[in-house]
Amino acid sequence: MAEKEATVYIVDVSKSMKQHNHGRDISDLDWAMRYVWDKITTTVGTGRKTAAVGVVGLKTDGTKVPLDDDEGYENITVMQDLGQVLMPDIRRLREEIKPSHTDEGDAISSLIVAIHMINVYTKKLKYKRKIYLVTDGKGAMSSDGLGDIASKLKSDNxxxxxxxxxxxxxxxxxxxxxxDLRKAENEALLRGLVEDCEGVYGTLAQAIQELDTPRVKVVRGIPSFRGDLRLGDPTRYDTALRIQVERYYRTYVAKPPSASSFVPGGDPSQPSASIQTLEAGKDLDANLTNVRFVRTYHVDDPTVAGGKRELEREELAKGYEYGRTAVHISESDENITKLETTAALELIGFIQADHYDRFMNMSNSNVIIAQKTNEKAALALSSLIHALFELDCYAIGRLVVKDGKNPLIVLLAPSIEPDYECLLEVQLPFYEDVRSYKFPPLDKVITISGKEVKEHRNLPNEDLVNAMSKYVDSMELIDKDEEGEVIDTIPMEDNYSPLLHRIEQAVRWRAIHPNEPVPPPSERLTRLSKPPKDAQERAQKYLDRIIHAADVKKVPPKTKGRKRNRDVDKPLSGLDVDELLHREKRAKISPTNAIPEFKQMLASAENVESIKDAASQMQKIIEDHIRNSFGDSNYDRVVEELGVLREELVDYEEPGLYNEFIRPLKEKILKEKLGGDRQELWWLIRRSKVGLIDKSVSDRSEVTEEEAKEVCILTPLRK
Structure with missing residues (x-):
């Protein structure tokens, strides 16, 4: 369970905070609130009720404090009482935290108010208590009772x-x-207070700069397995080894926050066919309504209206494909497909470390430690770890994390650090999990006759190999310090997930600024998207050597419509081979060899009419293939033919011919005019991206990207 927290933010909203200092394009208050909002929104994002936040305004126009007598606490306002902060509270605070019209108010008095708020809320319970004071240090500040305040802060922790x-x-x-002299005195006063109570003092510039460093969530360890590590069967042999152990994650994929589906605006009283709305929660935006998904099951039944009968989930049964049929296994017999297993980690063998291939690792890594507070188990596991380490061996185990679960084969490697010992565990594959692929060798070419050729145009020469070797060495991400010790230029603790932290940054920003564009990601997140600058400079001369040795040339971009005004390739001899062989130009495309003959017919086309004729024949062939398809047997063939037809008509700058075919094709599929229900084919067409040709693909198209996307959706075409 996470620690309970009580945090109060004291924000100086004086008239002086409206100024723009040191060339900043925003006011001092907006600049300071970047830090405060980041801290508050991070707390809100956790959704924890035990993380209480309070906000106190310093130097406000009015006074509102939770004390019986507000004398001496003028121009201090409690804007948010300690408690869980939600989105409505953030929106209200955004409107309230504005520069005031006064510079009156005592920062030391605001600390007393914050201490009182924390003590009333937390009582004597165990809490992590913090007070943040953000101020420009201007205006009068009382120094009375600083020693008592420092003692109170220390005693209340x-x-x-x-x-x-x-x-x-x-x-x-x-x-x-x-x-300013007064500001300098106030800084010295606050610094002395912080030193007396052992707090933290700093300039706001450093705090805002550190916002670019992502905050990694501290994850509390939860065991994924608790049980016995066994060597031998303890139920049959007294000499069998049993060690009580626990298993924890060592590495685990940190996933970004997930998004839920909501309906923006609209009338929630009229649900769609597949989505039914629920009553909006009190914490949701007024323009959003949360939704839930409903799944229905149907079977063909000609005796009911519409030809389909709806089923309840309880009426369904499991069937296993066996050839072209389904074999039903009832729930009462389902146990015959499951193995009867008992939770345990059983050692089944050992292997030398140099005989193990690292590519066999299949999963996240875990750590195996002895059961906590069990000294006997700790001593026994330590003996096993040291034995494996000294013999340079790994253990192979069979792991069942829970009774009835499927067994896993795992590798156990010893890990000995100065402050702890453990077994590192990764999952190993079964034989069915291994994928063995054969690829041609990279250092030789084998001819059809079996002869090995060491020098070939597809093989690198010695100069290219040496240049590449130097280039690889120059790009190593290591450096040396002043003492000559090798250091890692990108250590693991600076390697953050761009996806996770970018989404969190965007969500926090949009929660505070709903109508402003999200700022670009920080440099710390993008630094790993390219090699370090010094490494690029160091490797540039070797890269130039590779370009020269490999004779690299820039490939010109593919031009659209390159075949419209083409010059027919002629042989070097200048002879017309087709004329010499008395080969007639193709006039009809065969359905059995449609794609090659379609391309040949286009290659010999002399005018636009010939192109239209070839496209028309191809379209009829595609429709016949759909109509005569037994189930989905011709679907892949149809998608391939559509892709060729689309590509060729783009090259010949005739996208209209293709678009005029796709629209009626969709209508025929929806109305089941091509041999029955072919909606699955339209889904394949959409997935393969062979729909309408829009302006982004061909300049001669009159279809916009929005129209192309709309036609791809499986809904009836607009008339």
């Missing part, structure tokens, strides 16, 4: 973090020139 706008920070290397 409250961490104080003071972040100042343009505060001097020698550790960060920032110093504001020509600083």
């Amino acid at each position: 409250i961490e104080l973090i003071v972040l100042g706008v343009d505060f001097d920070d020698p550790d960060y290397g920032f110093k504001e020139e020509d600083k």
Whole structure:
């Protein structure tokens, strides 16, 4: 269970925070709120009720404090009481946190208000308590009772973090020139308070800069297996080895936050055929309604209206394909397909480490440790780990994580670190899981007669091999420090998932700024999208050598409509082979050899009419193949023919001929005029992207991208 947290943010909203200092294009308050909003939205994103947040406005126009007497606390307002913050609270705070019309208000008094809020909310319970004070340090600030406040913060275990706008920070290397004398005194006062209560003091510039560093979620370990590690059968032999162990993830894919489906606007009282709306939750946007999906099952039944009868899920039964038929196995007999297994990790053998192929790893890695608080198990497992390490061996085990679960074959490797020992575990494949592919060798060419050729135009010469070797060495992501020690230029702790953190960044930003564009991703997320600059500079000369040795030439881009005004390729001899062989130009395309003959007919076309004739014949052949298809036997052939027809008509700059065919084709499929229900074929056509030719594909097309997408959807065409 996650720790309980109580955090109060004190935000200075004085009139002076409206200024734009040091060349910034936004006000000091908006700049400071970048940090505050990031912290609040991160907390909101967790959805935890135990993460309480409060917001106190400093130097506000009014006064609102949870104290009996507000004397001495003027111009301090509690904008958000401690508790779980939701989206409506964020929208309200966005409207309330604005620069005020006064610079009156004491930051030290606001700390007392925050301490009171935390103590009232947390009582004597175990909480992680924090107070963030964000201010520009201007205006009057009382120094009375600072020692008592520092003692109170320490005794209540409250961490104080003071972040100042343009505060001097020698550790960060920032110093504001020509600083106002009062601001300098206030900075010294706050720094002394923070040092007395052992808090954190810094300039806001450093805090905002650190926002680019993604925050990695700390995951609490949950065992995926608890049981015995066995060597031998303890039910039959007294000498069998049994060690109580636990299994935890070592690596696991961190997935980005998932999105739910909602209906934007519209009338939720009229659900569609496949989606039924539910009553909007109180935390949802007023323009959104959450939805749920309904799945229905039908079978052909000519005795009911529409020819299809709807079934309930309880009426369904499992069937296993056996050849062209289905074999039914009832639920009562389902246990015959399952293995009777008992949860355990059983050792079945050992293998030398140098005999194991790393490509056999099939899963996330896990760690096997001894049962906590079990000293006997820890000693026994440590003996096994050290024995494997000293003999340079791995163990092979059979793992069943729960009674009745399918068994897994796993590899157990010893890992000994200064502060802990464990077994690293990965899943191994069964024989059916292995894919063995054969590829031609890269260092020789084998002719049809079986002769091996070492020098060939498709094989790299010695100069190219040497150039590539130098290039690879120059691109190594390692460096040396001042003492000559090798260091990793991109360590694992700086390698963040761009997908995960980019989505989280976009969601947090849009929650606060619903109508503003999302800012670009931070440099820390994009740094791994390209090689480091110094590595590129170091490797450039070797890359130039590769280009020269491999004789690399730039391939010109493929031109659209290249065949419309083409020059027919002529042989070097200048002879017309077709004329010499008295070969007639093709006038009819055979359905059995449609694609080659269609291309031949287009190649000999002398005018647009010939192109139209070839396209018309091809279209009729495609419709006949659909009409005569037994089930889906001709579907792949039809999709291939449509792809060739589409590509050739784009090249000959006649996209209209194809579009005029696709629209009626869809209508015939929907109305079952081509041999029955062929809707699955239209789904294949859409998936293969052989629908309408739009303007992005051919400049001569009159179809927009939106029209092309609309026609691809399996709905009746508009008249």
